[in-house]
Amino acid sequence: MELKTNLTLDAKGLACPMPIVKTKKTMKDIEDGQVLEIQATDKGSKADLEAWAKSAGHQYLGTIEEGDVLKHYVRKSSGEDEQEIKHPNIVDNEDLDSLRKNDDILLLDVRESAEYAFEHIPEAISIPLGELDERAEELDRLKNVYIVCRTGNRSDLAAQKLTEKGFQNVYNVVPGMIGWSGETTNL
Structure with missing residues (x-):
């Protein structure tokens, strides 16, 4: 099944924190409501991107595994100007x-x-x-x-x-x- 996305980000071969760093930068360049596909090979990227999307106020849609590649889908929220939540301690x-x-x-x-x-x-x-x-x-x-x-x-x-x-x-x-x-x- 081919999912409709607005932009694809290649983060294959990158380890934490680079998939999130690249995703943050790319999210600034897409419009509210658009869906970004992030392709990664780092197995930890699923939990990382899901948690990051939640803390940043975006909608984590899910992940599809195709061989060694994880395809993550995140929908940009309309509150992009909101500050990303950070743990205070x-x-x-x-x-x-x-x-x-x-x-x-x-x-x-x-x-x-x-x-x-x-x-x-x-x-x-x-x-x-x-x-x-x-x-x-x-x-x-x-x-x-x-x-x-x-x-x-x-x-x-x-x-x-x-x-x-x-x-x-x-x-x-x-x-x-x-x-x-x-x-x-x-x-």
Whole structure:
């Protein structure tokens, strides 16, 4: 089935955060109500684009998989001038490194499982962003939740999701693993 779109964006071969960065830029160039098709190969792009569209006020229509290519469909909202929502509680990598062994914190890594497997902070538990809605109840609501991803984008979206679900003390770690110089391990 061929879907009618107004513009196609090629984000194949790009890793987080580039599919979202390119999508944001392209959305500025299309008219309200138009549909953008984003073609990507990054498996994490489905959860990333869906969450980003929601936070930016656009309508995420869905994703069709064709082989290794994910075709995402996003309809531009009429409120393009609205500010994209960002989670207000942010900590940097150095603060996280000093806190990470405390018993009252939970360190959540929302990168894809393959990213986590090859390098992660030893105390981190893995729940990819795309699984967070159905797995959020696995997390201890009484702990301070620090969320890490590669660059701080997915973790921002995850922090918003957990806050919407009633978690009280949620922090986005910026810039995330791309700037992490502390201890790491792998599977």
